[in-house]
Amino acid sequence: MRLLIILIFWTLSAASTAIYAAQSDADKVYTVGVVPQFEVRKIHTIWRPTLDLLEEKTGYRFILRGSASIPEFEQEFIEGKFDFAYMNPYHLVIANEHAGYIPLVRDHGHKLHGVLVVKKDSGITDPSQLKGKTLAFPSPNALGASLQMRQELHDNFGINFTSNFVKTHDSVYLNVLLNEADAGGGVQKTLNSQKDQYKEMLRVIYKTTGVEPHPFAALPEVPVEVRNRVRDALLEIGQSKEGRKLLAEIPINSIGPARMDDYLPLKLLNLNRFYVEPHQ
Template sequence: MNAQAINMNGLERSNIMSNIRKALIPLLCILFIFGTIGCTAQGTQNTGAAKSSQPDKLRIGVIPSEDSENVESKMEPLKNYLSKKLGLEVEIFVANDYTAVVEAMRSKQIDVAHLGPFSYLLATDKANAEAIVSKVTLETGLPTYKSVILARKDSGIKSISDLKGKTFAFIDPASTSGNLVPRNELLKNGIDPDKDFSTSIYAGGGDASALSVQNKKVDAGATSDTEYKTMMEKNLLPDVDIIHESAPIPTSPVAVRKDLDSGLIRKIKQAYLDMDKESPESLKALGLDKYGETKDSAYDNLREIAKILNVDLTKMK
């Protein structure tokens, strides 16, 4: 009887353990499933955090046209306006040159950059930049301007084809409207600017180039249409005419890193577009009229010019 009882007890224990195992298997499966979901959700959350491009402060890169302290002072109204408008702390990074601004954007040390037309091309190539707005002049109402070639009315020069063997004034090697674009215009019209002039000079400024023509120091010269109009209004060029003008040139842009949060990019763009109405003092401090919409494709013509002229973008403004 004792042996039989022992066998019965062992059988019962075996049955009990079997039943427990059967009951635990579904429970363990449920726990595993929920654990996997939890891990997946946590992994997704962590991945999202790693990819987040919403900065805790907005860092804007500029270059000094004068001393750094003066630039920071001029940028102060813009800094305050954007901080209030965007609800973010804003920092201004003043670099030595455009190359330093582009490098800072490439390494994600800045989020927004005020650039020149050709330095913007470098930023798109090296720093994942995208133009959102550019400068607009009230005179034209457009985010573009033109390069013009000038000659005296009594010179007999009526077109680019008349310039072979003449003397010519450019503005500066890095000038868009006063060197790069007119060089391209000359080449397109059969004039090699390095071979076909008897003499060429760099006058140093758009006004200096135009006055060189007016004062008969050179036969013809390049400047911007805005500079020409300003000088004409002051009656400084009574004997000068435009003999050629270029296609529209995009003005200097404000660019953002494309990996910034898309919602933040929209807010930054709108803040610049609203500046003339909401913070005219910011524009006045920068010497600007307003900002207008632009896009990357507006700079395609300059990309072609850079290729044709074999331009070193690291040296462009």
């Protein structure tokens, strides 16, 4: 009888533990950081529907944690404050070195190119004409729009210019339109999102060499099974018409797995010459 009681006790205890673990798993909240290429409200409009669908498929909860600026975002991922983060490719190199972030998925449908824009009526048609001019960039470390753009203008054209960092891609285009800058660095995604009347007044005069696009990455402290479930759910979302439409807003047009090896070629560009460490 005593043995029977002990067996019943252990059975009930194991069942309770399993139920508690399942409840804890379902109640777990993970933070998601997104590089602030746009203002916070626009980022929430883009990302919240995808995260809602991800919650349905995984059973986890995801809180979108906004950063006021790209440097603030950089400091936060260096400190490992996001469980998951959507970041530019060179950010991943830095985030992997400092906090161990692991890429899960990326867009397999395009390469990331920085674009250099001028006002259409400016008369500037080539980067060599920008010697001594003022150029607007969203931040020092925005990859295509700023970091790689400044590297290529320096290495490929040998020009010196004044850099004005204006926090967002939207502000870059506005500075060019208002004649506050002679040219500005952005990426095709953010240029395409501008109002039609703005786009009609801008002209692209240069594109950087293409690199693999922004990854969605996870902190290594996130359990492997959670990372795998999130990765698989995102890949599944990319298989449906509704899911592809949501991902295209990010934009991820053809989602697929990501590996750290995809981004190692960035180390060969010696971008650390232009990278600015975020302030503590």
